[in-house]
Structures are given as C-alpha cells and as structure tokens.
Amino acid sequence: DIQMTQSPFTLPASVGDRVTITCRASQSISNWLAWYQQKPGKAPRLLIYKASTLERGVPSRFSGSGSGTDFTLTINSLQPDDFATYYCQQYNRFPYSFGQGTKLQIK
C-alpha cells in the first residue's frame, strides 16, 4: 500500500504570507495526486488534480507541483478564507490514500 506523509502537521501563518505544504508518497505515484481543502464541519473541496492542474473555480493563488514521490501545494498571498486543513490524496492505485492533513492556522 502507498503511504502519504504530509508536513508540517500545523502551519501558523498570516494573511498575505506565501506558504508551502509538502506531501511525500512511499513509492512513485507519477503525477496522480490531488489536493483538497476542508473546513470544520464541511466536506472536502478539490483544489488541484494531476499534481498541478487547478480545478475550475479555484483561485490562482493556489498551485501544485511535483512528480514521483515528492509534491508541494503552495498558496500565495494567503487570504482569510484559506485558513483550513489541507489533504493530499494519491490515486495511482488502490487502496487510494490520503495524507494525514496539514492545518493552516492564523499566527
């Protein structure tokens, strides 16, 4: 099974900051990686798929990169609405798996 490891677990930041979240796969997943944003009590929201393709309607301050085993989600110029928990997910093969999440919190 493919394990997904995110870092950091929590990320204090301020409005206007640029932040980066890392996701590492235990084996190569090519670019079969998605990123989601989740707010308390809500369903996840798809942000990025295929490692770097922005989902329709997602602001351009979000970007993704990487391939193989190492991936990043970058948010430029943080907005108040961006404080949430972020998850990566590999869909290279079953069983599909999520990272443990990164909570982006106000510094």
Place this chain on the structure above:
Amino acid sequence: EVQLLESGGDLVQPGGSLRLSCVASGFTFRNYAMTWVRQAPGKGLEWISSLSGNGADSYYADSVKGRFTISRDTSKNTLYLQMNSLRGEDTAVYFCAKPASFYYFDSWGQGTLVTVSS
C-alpha cells in the same frame, strides 16, 4: 448541478449493522465509479471503498474488508454501504464522493455520522 445526499447514519452498538445510502443527481450516475470516504472525529480522511460504474468491480480498505459491502442501484441513482460487525473505530462521518475522470473527487456529499457505542 451535482448533488450527493447521504443518509442512514445513526448510533449503533458494537457488533451491529447499518446501511448508508447516497442519492446522486445532476450527472449520469451509471457512468461514474463512486466512493465512500470516512473521517473519524478530529481525524483525517480515510478512503474505504470504491465501486465501478457498472457495479462489477469493488475495492475496499483493509480496515473494512470482509465487514462492509458497497453496492449501487442505478435505477434509483443510489450508492449504498452495508456495514456489519461494527466497531468503535468505525465511528466517523461517512462521505460519498464522485470522481472526475480518474479517482480524484470533484463532488462530495455533506456526510452522515455513524457512532458505534454501547
């Protein structure tokens, strides 16, 4: 507009059973594989099961294999999750999710809460 509406969550005793439903609308249900993902209180997301569009191929996480069964009724645009031999660690919000062209999920339901406790 795609809509997914889960139901069936409840408080159930350990060892008990429950069936979750997810009614889909806004897309051609039979053309899409569907998935259940759960989230224990205060924890992360866990993929637990997927079912192909024609219902022929199903996949399960080890944590639920042999206890949970995923199925679908295309005539009712409904996805099901039959959960047997429930344990405390099955306590979670259960989401159904629709994939885009591959198994990343562009639409999610609001979730239904399953609590396993005596």
